[in-house]
Amino acid sequence: MSLTGIFLILFLIVHLTGNFQLLANDGGESFNIYAAFMSHNVFIRFISIGLYIFILLHTIQGIVLAIVNRKAKGVKYAKGKPEGASWTAKNMALLGILIFAFLCLHMGDFWFKMRFTDQLPLVNYPGHEPVQDIFTRVHIAFQESWIVIVYLVGVLALTLHLIHGFQSSFQTLGLNHKKYTPLIKGIGWIYSIAIGIGFAIIPLYHYFIT
Numbered sequence: 001m002s003l004t005g006i007f008l009i010l011f012l013i014v015h016l017t018g019n020f021q022l023l024a025n026d027g028g029e030s031f032n033i034y035a036a037f038m039s040h041n042v043f044i045r046f047i048s049i050g051l052y053i054f055i056l057l058h059t060i061q062g063i064v065l066a067i068v069n070r071k072a073k074g075v076k077y078a079k080g081k082p083e084g085a086s087w088t089a090k091n092m093a094l095l096g097i098l099i100f101a102f103l104c105l106h107m108g109d110f111w112f113k114m115r116f117t118d119q120l121p122l123v124n125y126p127g128h129e130p131v132q133d134i135f136t137r138v139h140i141a142f143q144e145s146w147i148v149i150v151y152l153v154g155v156l157a158l159t160l161h162l163i164h165g166f167q168s169s170f171q172t173l174g175l176n177h178k179k180y181t182p183l184i185k186g187i188g189w190i191y192s193i194a195i196g197i198g199f200a201i202i203p204l205y206h207y208f209i210t
Contacts, residue, residue, distance in 0.1 A: 001065060002169035004058040009166060009191070011051060016198045023205055028135025029125050036131035059100050066093035088164040095161040102154030109141060110134065142206035151203045159196030163189060 018038065021031040038044050088095070120137055122130040141147050166188030171181070 001058065001061045002172035004054045004061065005165050005169045007054050008058060009162070009169070012162075012195050016195060019202055020198070022135065022138060022202050028123075028133065028139070031135045031138075032123060032131045032133060033125060033128055035134045036128075055103065059096065062093055062096045086164065088160045089168075092161060092164060095157045098157040099154065099161055102150070102157065105150065106154075110137065139206050139210060142203045145207070148203045148207045152200055155196050155199045158199070159192050162192035162195060166191060 018034055019031075021034050022028075024030045038048075120132040120134060123133045124130050142151075167181070167185045170184050
């Protein structure tokens with residue numbers, strides 16, 4: 001659970017960095033070229049398969065862990081949690097389900113249409129082969145208030161999930177020391193909030209500014 005979690009933590013940095021190109025004021029050229037590269041590069045596609053497997057594995061592990069812990073006698077975590085455990089720590093499974101539902105919506109609305117349909121028109125940029133215009137699809141989607149709200153809820157669930165999951169992943173691997181744990185928690189808070197704000201900016205920018 002911790003290893004798959006750390007892998008996904010690292011992936012979020014890469015994914016957010018790429019998605020920041022949705023903020024470029026170039027009519028979508030940067031993002032569309034980036035998306036085309038990511039979808040056609042053999043190495044990236046191989047990594048993507050591993051990513052999908054890790055997401056499913058992490059989700060399944062979380063569900064199994066939640067079921068096992070709820071069957072334990074009054075203990076919701078295998079190693080036990082103090083009575084004063086945070087709401088986030090106590091509801092990691094709920095947050096995980098919300099994130100997975102959000103991912104299904106996200107991938108169905110963009111990734112599936114990009115890979116398996118011809119709903120996205122092709123655009124031409126100087127020096128490049130024609131690429132799918134994913135940027136316009138994203139922009140149109142983020143003009144709908146309900147989609148923006150759903151995305152913000154998903155981002156909030158992700159942020160809360162990360163706040164506990166970041167520190168918990170390292171603790172599970174044995175990196176639990178009175179000297180280092182506060183530092184890991186602090187880094188986890190900074191990372192989680194930064195990721196949350198970064199992903200939230202994108203739909204808000206398209207809804208209110210563009």
